[in-house]
Amino acid sequence: MTVGEHNDLLHYYYGKKLADREYKAIAMKDENQCAFLPEGYTLENYRQEYPSYGYSDLKSPAYDVFNSDGNNISMLKVTDIKIKDGVYNPCGLPHILQKDNTAQTSYITLCDEVINLEVTLIYTVFDEYDVIIRSAEFKNLSDKPIRIDRAYSSCLELYTEKRDVIYFPGSWARERYMERAEIRHGEKIDISNARGGSGHNMNPFAIVCNENANENYGEAIGFSLIYSGNHSTYIESDADLNLRIMQGINPQDFSYTLNPNENLETPQSVICYSLNGIGGVSRELNRLYRNNLCRSKWANKDRPILINNWEATYFDFTEDKLVSLAKTAKETGIELFVLDDGWFGSRNDDFQGLGDWFVNKSKLPSGIDGLSQKINDVGLKFGIWIEPEMVNPNSDLFRAHPDWVIHVPNRQPTLSRNQLILDLTRKEVRDYIVKSISNILSQGVSYVKWDMNRPMTDMPRPGYNYEYTLGYYDILDRLTKAFPHILFEGCASGGGRFDPGMLYYMPQTWTSDDSDAAERLRIQYGTSIVYPYSSMGAHVSAVPNHQIGRITSFEMRCDVALPGQFGFELDLNKCTDHELEIAKKKVREYRELQEVFHKGDCYRLKSPFETDLSAVEFVSEDKKTAVVCISSYKATAYSPDEFIKPQGLCENATYRIGENSYDGKYLMNYGIVFRNDRENKSEIIVMRAE
């Protein structure tokens, strides 16, 4: 970027690193052809870093203000540039951490001197990653309020070229399905969500790539937002296919009044560049999020293998039933028992009890501390489910504080899953949550599953969702700091809030309520493009599967869950001896391979969106160990063999697979032959350099 002769912040180029001397004057088109500005030039003919509204740029702006003069015209001119070592820590928002890496941050300050609005654009770069982390900070230097109606975190303008966009829409039990579309002339594409959390229906992530880019080849640029509220990645293409790509808080319903001397910070948008296709973007973001996002002490530690009672019992459990499940889990090698929904207040179904965070003694006479002790006596750690943001109208909390829910005066708030959302913008509500949940977490709890099961409606004012999200981050911040030893897992009706903002506070997220092994192949494939397998909760469940009724082999169910944060979610007491033997074997296998699954690079070799099988490979940093996980969910009686070609191996090394040895070159070029002769067949192929 550069400061233009009229102090505008203009953009040179984004792409493969060039030598300094190659940064020539900004390319522009038809410079004086239509001179709008008094200076005699037209901003629309330049690529810009953070375009304004109202002068000679007629595309969508990166920010929008409504000032006390009653208009929304604005123009920013550069006033200051600073470069500092280290990363930037926005206040109250999750962000990239420096850890042991070398980072520098540029602060470019711009000012609209007519309305006295200051905007600082913040750019962090690392020596170790091909990413730029961007955000913006707004400050009102005037003595009158300024209303901000749009505040994107990043803007990137790209030259004319044919490009596609890849994005990750979905629904409950079908999260992050991967879709691809051509970006056409003059098109406006908004990859966004306005349902309250980051959402099942659209992940805050997109890739813009060459039309011929694929998993391994071509230019690809990833845009990932570290935020858990309403988001937007907006692409505007002009008639010549020049692109403006902006990412940040969704402008729909956004509005924030900045009073004099107040400031507003936007979430971080991570822009990642690759010449090695989608896989290049994916591995870079996986690495960044594995190493520099999560602040929990669990971030890079091996986490316990868990059993969750939800699909085993739903609301119908007793202390004895839980302890008996824990005993069989212990014999299987499982280390943590998680008690899901139904342990508190009058919560015997999903119509009641949410908000009453005290144990239901008629179900659990020993209380949480007593049950936790019993589980510990079996030899397992104890974890618990909570949904702190919510309340059922049929609860003591709601009866005591009906005004604590999000609502609009004179209107009945909308119920969803029979529940309402607590107004986290109010300090007394946040304090209640922190106090009541802290009380539970102090009772021998070493793991928490933090759920959220409805979209946000009835927002009392524009901009509410941003305020709510800050309130939500405040309680997460307080609770995770107060209980640093606890492993937190995020959840929102499955993977409805699987985003980098959550991973900052909680190192893993429940990937989906769809526990069917075949469907999980797609969900995990799409998720893995941006989020590492180490962040995905993945459990072995019962058959017929509770969501779709499909029958898959016990082995395949284990193999599909194995590379994630491995766990079980079924009644082990109903498993056959043979199944329990497989479970024990898989627990051992997981412990042997966990390091490469969670710290290695991930290569997707066969896409379940394109073929009837999925093949995913993990390669350790030193390339000495690689594992390919293959699962087929459809076969014909005489399906042709599949040649699965691993990547990222050392060409000249020899790898042992079972009793045989192969050259890296051979494996990567000839491949591994997979006989796709049975439906629901899976194989875990381990390659170790000799």
Ligand code: DGJ
């Ligand atoms: C939704 C979650 O995704 C499930 O795993 C389970 O915890 C239920 N909520 C409990 O109500």
